[in-house]
Amino acid sequence: MRDVIEAALEAARTAGVSYADARVVVALTEEIAVGYGVVEAIESRASFGLGVRVVADGAWGFAATREVSEATAAETARQAVAIARASARVAGIPVALSELEPVVGTWSGGCEIDPFTVALEDKLAVALSADEAMRAVEGVALTKAHIGANRYRKWLGLLDGSFVEQSWTESGAGIAAYAIGEGEVLTRSYPNSHGGGWRQAGWAYVTGLDLVGNATRVAEEAVALMSAAPCPSTTTDLIIGGSQVGLQVHESIGHPLELDRVLGDEAAFAGTSWVALGDLDELRYGSEHVNVTADATIPESLGSFGYDDEGVPAQRDFLIREGLLTGFLSSRESATAIGRTSNGAMRADGWNRIPLIRMTTVSLEPGTWTFDDLIADTDDGLYIETNNSWSIDDKRLNFQFGCEIGWEIKGGKLGRMIRRPNYTGITPQFWNSCDAVCSADHWEVWGLANCGKGEPMQVAHVAHGAAPTRFRGVQVGVGR
Amino acid sequence: MSMTADQARELARRAVEMTAAADEAEALVGAETSALTRFADNRIHQNVATDDSVVSIRAVVGKRVGVASTNRLDDGSLRAAANSAIAIARASAEDPDFPGLPAPEPVEIVDRARQAARSFGPEQRADAVGAIVEASRTRGLVAAGTIRAAEHAIAIASSRGVDVGMTITGAGGTVLSTGEPSGTGWASFIGASPELFEFAAIGAEAADIAVRSKEPGDLDPGEYTVVLAPEAVSDIVNFLAYTGFSAKAIAEDRSFMAGRVGERVMSESITIIDDALDPEAIGLTFDYEGMPKKRAVLIDAGRVGEPITDSYWAARLSMPNSGGALPAPNSFGPLPLDLQMAPGDATIDELIAAVDRGVYVTRFHYTNIEDPKTVTLTGMTRDGTFAIENGKLGRPLKNLRFTQGAIEALARVKGITSARRHVGSEESSTLVPALLIERFAMTGQTG
Numbered sequence: 001m002r003d004v005i006e007a008a009l010e011a012a013r014t015a016g017v018s019y020a021d022a023r024v025v026v027a028l029t030e031e032i033a034v035g036y037g038v039v040e041a042i043e044s045r046a047s048f049g050l051g052v053r054v055v056a057d058g059a060w061g062f063a064a065t066r067e068v069s070e071a072t073a074a075e076t077a078r079q080a081v082a083i084a085r086a087s088a089r090v091a092g093i094p095v096a097l098s099e100l101e102p103v104v105g106t107w108s109g110g111c112e113i114d115p116f117t118v119a120l121e122d123k124l125a126v127a128l129s130a131d132e133a134m135r136a137v138e139g140v141a142l143t144k145a146h147i148g149a150n151r152y153r154k155w156l157g158l159l160d161g162s163f164v165e166q167s168w169t170e171s172g173a174g175i176a177a178y179a180i181g182e183g184e185v186l187t188r189s190y191p192n193s194h195g196g197g198w199r200q201a202g203w204a205y206v207t208g209l210d211l212v213g214n215a216t217r218v219a220e221e222a223v224a225l226m227s228a229a230p231c232p233s234t235t236t237d238l239i240i241g242g243s244q245v246g247l248q249v250h251e252s253i254g255h256p257l258e259l260d261r262v263l264g265d266e267a268a269f270a271g272t273s274w275v276a277l278g279d280l281d282e283l284r285y286g287s288e289h290v291n292v293t294a295d296a297t298i299p300e301s302l303g304s305f306g307y308d309d310e311g312v313p314a315q316r317d318f319l320i321r322e323g324l325l326t327g328f329l330s331s332r333e334s335a336t337a338i339g340r341t342s343n344g345a346m347r348a349d350g351w352n353r354i355p356l357i358r359m360t361t362v363s364l365e366p367g368t369w370t371f372d373d374l375i376a377d378t379d380d381g382l383y384i385e386t387n388n389s390w391s392i393d394d395k396r397l398n399f400q401f402g403c404e405i406g407w408e409i410k411g412g413k414l415g416r417m418i419r420r421p422n423y424t425g426i427t428p429q430f431w432n433s434c435d436a437v438c439s440a441d442h443w444e445v446w447g448l449a450n451c452g453k454g455e456p457m458q459v460a461h462v463a464h465g466a467a468p469t470r471f472r473g474v475q476v477g478v479g480r
Numbered sequence: 481m482s483m484t485a486d487q488a489r490e491l492a493r494r495a496v497e498m499t500a501a502a503d504e505a506e507a508l509v510g511a512e513t514s515a516l517t518r519f520a521d522n523r524i525h526q527n528v529a530t531d532d533s534v535v536s537i538r539a540v541v542g543k544r545v546g547v548a549s550t551n552r553l554d555d556g557s558l559r560a561a562a563n564s565a566i567a568i569a570r571a572s573a574e575d576p577d578f579p580g581l582p583a584p585e586p587v588e589i590v591d592r593a594r595q596a597a598r599s600f601g602p603e604q605r606a607d608a609v610g611a612i613v614e615a616s617r618t619r620g621l622v623a624a625g626t627i628r629a630a631e632h633a634i635a636i637a638s639s640r641g642v643d644v645g646m647t648i649t650g651a652g653g654t655v656l657s658t659g660e661p662s663g664t665g666w667a668s669f670i671g672a673s674p675e676l677f678e679f680a681a682i683g684a685e686a687a688d689i690a691v692r693s694k695e696p697g698d699l700d701p702g703e704y705t706v707v708l709a710p711e712a713v714s715d716i717v718n719f720l721a722y723t724g725f726s727a728k729a730i731a732e733d734r735s736f737m738a739g740r741v742g743e744r745v746m747s748e749s750i751t752i753i754d755d756a757l758d759p760e761a762i763g764l765t766f767d768y769e770g771m772p773k774k775r776a777v778l779i780d781a782g783r784v785g786e787p788i789t790d791s792y793w794a795a796r797l798s799m800p801n802s803g804g805a806l807p808a809p810n811s812f813g814p815l816p817l818d819l820q821m822a823p824g825d826a827t828i829d830e831l832i833a834a835v836d837r838g839v840y841v842t843r844f845h846y847t848n849i850e851d852p853k854t855v856t857l858t859g860m861t862r863d864g865t866f867a868i869e870n871g872k873l874g875r876p877l878k879n880l881r882f883t884q885g886a887i888e889a890l891a892r893v894k895g896i897t898s899a900r901r902h903v904g905s906e907e908s909s910t911l912v913p914a915l916l917i918e919r920f921a922m923t924g925q926t927g
Contacts, residue, residue, distance in 0.1 A: 033811040036732075039573045041809030043547040044564050046557075049532065061602075064530040066551045083515075083527045086602030090609045092523030120571035128573065142732055180733050184851050265520050268624040268656035271845070271862075352530040391848045393860040393879055398926045400858050400881060402850050422850065424881070424924055455626050456516055456528070478923050479856070479883030 001165075004073045005157035008052045011074035013159060015081040019055035019097065020159045022077070023309060024048075024068060025351035028151045030116065034127040036143050037135060042120065049351035052080045058094025059087035064352035097332040098341040100312060102162045107306020107314075109168030110299060111202040115149035116169075118203045123147050126173075126211060133215035134177045139223035142178035146196060147206055150461075162311040170302060170461065172198035172449060173206045175215055177222040186419060187404050188222035190214045192243045193387050198447030198461065199300045225405060228417035233477035237381030237409075238423060239374060239470045242438075244403055245364060246446040246464030247387050252427040253285070253292055254362040254464070256396035257319050257327070258345075259334035261357075269455050271394025274427060275325065280338055283325040286431030289367055292320040293465075294329055296344060296360035302447035303362070303463035305347070309355035312344035319362070323432070329357050349458040356454045361445060363465030367437030371468050374436055376412040382476060383407050383414060383468075384421045400424040400478060423476045430471060438467035482598070483511035483533055485645035488635035491553065492645075495535050496637045498555075498562040502539035502569060504581045505562075506638035508768055508807055509645075510534050513598075514630035517605040522613045522622050524606060538808045539565035540581060544572040547809045579795035584641045587766045588757060593631065594673035597649035600629035608653070608679040615683030616657045621690050623683065625655040629674060632907065636770035644770045648763060649673065650906030655683055656863060657690035663876065665689025666842050666863035668711060670902045670909060672762050689842060689864040696876040699867065703919040705838035705894075707831045707868065713821065713912040714903035715847045715859065716886050717752060721816050723852035725754075725778050726804070727793035728813025734852050736887050740784045746890040749824060752779040754788060754802070754816035761818045762906050766803065768810075773803035773818065782891075790814040820911035824896025831895045831916040833871040839880065839922065840866040840873055855886035860926070881924035892918040 005022040012020035026048050033041040050073055051064035061084025063076045115123075127145040134143040150170040157163045174196015176189040191197040191209055199205045240248065255261060256273040264272055275283065296304050296314035305314055310332050319327045328338065329345040334357065346355035375383065389402035406418035443465055451460040483491075492507040499505035511533035518526035535558060536549035546568025550561040605627045616623035628651065635645035652670035667685040669677050708716075720736075729735035736745065756765045756773035767773055769791055777785040789797070790805035793814055804814030832840065842864030850856040860879050867874040895916030902909045 033809070035811060038575050038577070039545075040811035041547070042545075042568045042572050043549070043809050044561075044568060045548070046550045046552070046561070047534075048552055051530075059524060060527060062526070062528040064528070064532075066532045079529060083529055083602045086606045087517070087524040087527040089603065089606040090519065090522075090524045090613060092521060092525070120568060124571065124573060142734070178734075180853070183853050185734055185853050263521075264622075264624065264658075265525055267520055267658065268626065268654050352532055354526060354528055389848050389850045389858065391846045391858045391860065391881075393881070393926050394845050394862050395926065398860060398879070398881055398924055400883070400924070402858075420851070426926075455518055455628075456514070479850075479858070479921060 001155040002163065004050060004068055004070055005155055007070035008073035008077040009157055009159050011077035012052065012054050012081060015078055017054040017056045017081060020052065022050065022052045022157050023351060024050050024155045026153045027350060030149045032123055032127055032147045034131045034145045037131060047350065050076060051351045052077045053354055054080045054084050055095045056081045056084035057088035059084050059091050060095060061087055062354045095333060096336050098335040100332060102160045103164060103307065103311050103313065104162065105164050105306065107166045109200040111169040113203040115171050115203045116151060130175045130211035130215040133212055134175065134219040137216060137219035137223060139179055140177050140219045141180040144176045145211065147173045156309060156311060158311050164307045164311060166306050168200050169202060170198060171201050171203060171205045172196055173209055173211060175211050175218055177219040179222045179226050181226045186222055186225040187388060188218045189386055189404060190218045192446060193404065195449050198302050198449045200302055200304055201300050221405060224417060225419040228419040231418050231421040231477040231480055233480045235473055235475050237378055237470060237472050238474040238476065239378060239381060239383040239468055241385035241468055242444050242466045243446050244385060244387050245466035245469045247390060249362055249364050249464050249466060250448060251390060251392045252396055252399055254359040257329055258357045259328040259330045262328060263334055263337060270453055274395040274397045277337060279325050281326060284323055285320050285325045285428060286323045287434045288322045289434050289437050290320055290323045290431050291365040292362065293365060294319055294343065294360050294362050298361045298445060301361040301445045301463040302449065302461045303360040308344040308346045309348050310342065310346045312342045315344045317343045329359060331357050347460060349460055353458050356458060358460040359462040361463040361465060364437060364469065366440040366443040366467050369436050369438045371438050371442050374438060374468060374470055375409060375414055378409045378470065379411060381409040382418060382421060383409055388420065397427050421476060422478050423474050424478045425474055433472045434469060435472055436470040443467040482513040482631050483633045485633050485635060485647045488633040489637060489643060489645035491535060492635045492637035493643065495537050495558050495562060496639055498559050499537055499539050499565060502541055502566050504540035504639050506538040506581050506636065508536045509635045511633040512630060516626055516628040517609055518626050519609045519613065520624035522617055524609055527602060535561065536807060537562050537565040539569045541569040543574040543576060543578045544569045545578060546572055577796050579791060581638050581640050582769055582771055582791035585772050587644050587772045589646050590765050592672055592762060593647040593649045596673040596675045597629045597651045598631055600651060600674045611679040612655050612683035615680055615687045619687045619691055621657045621659040621687050623655060623657050625653055627653040634764055642770035644766050646764055648906050652905065655686040657686040659690050659694055661695060663690045663693035664863045665693055670904060672906065693864055693876040696878045699877050699880060699925060701923050703921050705835050705918050706920040707835060707838065707840045708915045708917065709842050710901040710912045710914055711843040711903050712841045713915050714910045715844045717819055717821055717910050717912055719849060719855055719857055719886060721819055723849060723855055725788050725816055726813040727787040727789045727797055730787050731797060736853060736855055737784045737787060743784050744782045745784055745887055746779060746782040747893040748782045749893055749896055750779055750782050750890050751822035753777050753820055754818050755820065756818040758820065760911055762909055763818050767805040768807045769805040771801055771803045771805060776802045776816065788814045788816045817908040821913060823898045823900050823913050826895050826897050828897050828914050831897060831914060832868055832873055834895055834916060835868040836870060838868040840868050857886055858883040879926040880922045882921060883923040884921045889917050889920055894918055
């Protein structure tokens with residue numbers, strides 16, 4: 001691939017660009033989906049192509065092709081230059097990038113058992129067995145089981161001589177059971193909703209989830225939700241389970257701290273941010289219990305890599321330290337706005353897309369509480385788990401989340417089950433109401449393989465470390 | 481490099497031939513050439529062009545199905561994909577309800593591709609952005625948004641004799657105009673050709689709303705009479721489709737339509753159809769199995785109508801195939817892609833004039849489903865939310881959160897405009913009017 005990439009870069013250089021990168025990506029995907037005893041999908045997808053990004057006349061241009069050769073690489077680079085020159089017709093300040101030493105390197109993610117070498121029959125057997133176990137529970141109306149794997153190889157070259165090659169494998173799986181009551185669908189998922197669990201790992205991750213062993217419990221909880229109490233409409237103390245804390249971090253910390261959103265680059269689509277550049281090192285984002293990191297170096301995390309798609313080495317950076325805003329997720333261009341260098345968050349979801357600022361593993365760092373102590377310390381409240389619905393405004397202030405299940409907390413003890421709890425809040429008030437985070441023993445990295453951003457839309461694979469966390473005085477039961 | 485519909489058909493037939501070892505085979509070719517210019521802060525900051533062609537092969541062995549796809553079009557890669565699809569099918573489990581691939585049916589191909597979309601190059605897109613930006617800049621505002629153009633050649637061939645292909649084009653964009661302090665306005669457009677649009681006027685539409693939105697105020701949560709502009713209505717209609725209109729959702733009892741055919745669930749003034757052959761439709765006239773998309777009345781004067789089917793769900797439920805197949809494998813079920821809500825006879829000014837105290841919504845943001853059975857949605861308003869006071873558009877409001885059952889809301893529709901707008905893309909568009917709805921639940925507000 002080096003010859004193809006160098007052909008693209010040379011054509012860009014000849015055309016007079018001030019910056020160019022060229023990226024070749026090979027992606028292989030396999031998905032298995034079972035629904036109520038029926039194999040609904042088994043699919044293998046392969047995609048291969050080249051993307052070239054340039055700065056010419058002070059403006060950006062990008063072109064991509066599925067035809068990968070030295071000749072098409074040069075032609076695609078020239079197309080990118082022509083597009084950049086057209087961009088300059090409606091230009092702002094010329095593009096400037098923060099400093100980066102040229103890099104040459106390789107990186108690969110861990111994968112102990114290659115999921116693409118495991119017999120399809122064996123993978124399907126796991127999904128069918130889990131599905132069968134859920135269907136055996138009386139009252140279950142629908143079931144779903146899925147298993148998937150992705151493999152990527154990526155080569156990136158820059159005009160400054162940088163060249164990196166990376167490869168990694170992702171595995172994921174999940175199950176869900178549905179009970180259908182009068183006028184509502186009640187869902188229980190494992191290990192998480194919206195695609196299950198995902199890691200940069202191999203088949204051992206899927207077998208370690210023990211989908212079959214969890215299937216009966218998941219199904220029984222779905223059925224139990226039919227007779228569970230409705231969520232009260234009130235303001236109360238809320239303990240949120242780890243996966244939902246992860247999504248809360250994603251929506252109300254991760255996205256608003258993407259520096260391109262802060263600068264307005266995403267304004268017309270996903271929106272901007274309630275956080276301003278001047279808030280850096282000034283804003284009290286949350287309480288002293290709120291420590292948030294962006295870390296692209298965590299082994300097996302879906303948000304890890306060796307180098308981002310600008311060649312910036314993977315880093316661990318604090319975004320919030322003891323409640324104080326200390327950083328943003330940045331690119332080489334956006335970092336100049338805060339007088340820093342990039343902390344390496346630029347990723348594209350394929351060869352035919354430009355890199356955007358994406359979350360890596362953005363985590364609420366663990367606190368000191370045990371889960372049992374946290375429940376015992378709560379006199380009156382709710383404990384809720386597993387996302388069912390999510391919505392947040394265009395500045396990432398007003399949010400509303402629904403969860404699959406909850407339990408009342410009375411006198412420091414978990415009580416009766418609550419069905420479809422939801423809660424709403426305003427980001428800074430909410431994070432400042434956080435008064436307890438469970439310890440590393442309860443902390444887990446949750447892979448999230450469906451983060452949408454950009455136009456054309458890109459779907460990033462990111463992750464969030466989180467543990468059960470308590471928030472005081474939260475409005476729950478909205479619209480109930 | 482763009483591909484013609486005939487070239488796509490030839491490629492699909494070649495892929496089917498390579499899958500001859502299967503009992504049945506089908507190939508879907510999707511070739512796309514697209515470009516998108518993105519702007520923010522009154523300047524172009526992203527500008528991309530790409531071409532891709534994907535061949536997806538569905539192999540059938542007995543009642544087992546496998547799918548494999550590739551974007552490498554040489555014989556070796558196509559053969560590898562064909563062999564992979566066959567191997568997957570052999571490893572899969574039987575679905576006793578699988579009816580086999582559908583037999584060919586006559587398809588009406590409509591000439592919807594426009595040369596102006598094909599030749600809408602980066603300079604032309606930049607000039608369009610310039611005209612849009614100027615409308616904001618001259619008002620002391622900043623503009624953000626997109627201008628895009630695309631051409632899609634789609635073809636399906638099968639061992640049963642299906643052999644169809646069609647090319648469509650699309651041009652579209654969005655404009656967000658922003659002023660200080662915090663007023664925003666919005667406009668969007670979608671059609672087969674950029675020639676349909678006056679870019680300066682679209683820029684002015686968004687900028688005028690932004691000027692009017694300056695210094696928005698508070699509104700207490702509660703039930704309000706609302707006037708929803710077409711883009712807001714499209715969110716509701718699309719969630720009805722996403723959760724309710726599919727035969728699979730109905731068979732699985734997840735849909736509001738399940739067991740309620742013929743029952744009145746919405747206002748008599750609400751009719752929703754899926755009609756790819758409507759003169760105003762801009763998409764394909766066949767589905768992703770190559771079957772003709774047929775006109776389906778989903779909501780008929782407020783009553784639950786017929787669901788959308790594909791070959792699998794039509795056979796399983798002994799219903800006609802309405803042509804709603806998505807690309808295989810499709811665990812989601814059939815989906816209508818050419819939706820429209822019937823127009824009324826009012827103007828938008830007449831809807832506003834009919835409201836003593838209410839809220840005008842330009843569009844929703846980040847709408848999501850809380851419960852599919854009631855189609856309970858939550859989301860935010862943005863880019864032009866106004867109080868309606870004594871029949872007139874009044875003070876701007878901070879963005880509001882709604883939490884509302886869509887079926888209930890559509891039972892309380894009291895007015896519909898005659899004018900409608902396309903929202904979405906050329907591959908899946910929704911043609912909708914503005915609505916006046918009573919007692920719409922606003923449950924919160926941006927702080």
